[in-house]
Amino acid sequence: MRILLVEDDPALSLGVARALQREGWHVDTLSDGAAACAEGLIDQYDLAVLDLGLPRRDGMDVLRTWRGRGAHLPVLILSARDELSDRLQGLDGGADDYLVKPFDVPELVARIRALQRRAAGRVDDRLVLGDLELDVRHRELRHRGQRVHLSPREQALTELLMARAGRVVPKEHIVSTLSSWETDFSENSVEVYIHRLRKRFADLGVVIRTVRGFGYLMEAASTGSQDAD
Structure with a gap:
């Protein structure tokens, strides 16, 4: 599986990328919303992990652009915005899952696997x-x-x-x-x-x-x- 990770915190991005790579997944990383808008539309990814507080373009703007241009890849939002209204906005805006920071890596991995199964129409691994x-x-x-x-x-x-x-x-x-x-x-x-x-x-x-x-x-x-x- 190839994953696009969009996160502007360098330490967090590196840590998450390494954790996902240990699962055997290929991870490409970006740190700003403008680049993510373009990359999510022109490249082929199986899933995106998307922060909301991004420079240049907000993560919700990125998500709306992807969905508005027909990008159907599963999107897991990873954000420190933990209000119910934020979670509802993300899910209603086209995200498939929403995980609040700080988080445990095993939970992130499990949620990604669940999205992968759902996209493939499977009930197990x-x-x-x-x-x-x-x-x-x-x-x-x-x-x-x-x-x-x-x-x-x-x-x-x-x-x-x-x-x-x-x-x-x-x-x-x-x-x-x-x-x-x-x-x-x-x-x-x-x-x-x-x-x-x-x-x-x-x-x-x-x-x-x-x-x-x-x-x-x-x-x-x-x-x-x-x-x-």
Whole structure:
């Protein structure tokens, strides 16, 4: 999952980013509202954590801009504004959740996971495809109960494909999701990792098909055949 964190307190931003990265998520950080308005509209994120007291443009203004321009990413407001009226304004203004500062990091992580499940239409942290089961929370992939060892990038790509099993995932979306501003992840990198996963999953009952000109699709082996690279 790729998260946009908009927070102008450098220490808090760094601490939250590191905590979310430990969960295996890719985090991009911004510190002002004007930049956030633009970034939330032109880039692909799975979720945004948004402070309200931002320089240049207030967080509520950022949220209204996103929603007014059709950005549907889940938004969790993280703010020291703790009045009921503030919380109601945030939720009625388009936020999906509202967490008051100071907060406990485990609660923030749990709320993000809940928003992730809701967006994916899931009721728990498991993804199942054929005999493969991915525990998203603990980042463990198992085949008939036996753990399948993957690198962090392989794990993230597997989660992305399994969460959309049976549907095409555009290559550009994979690049965006698995990239961060500090570490580029190119279309060539996608092809390399897809090739690795195909080899790993060759005997595990799932295939990754290439939909030429669009992207990749993961499905149970019995429902289709794997295209050649």
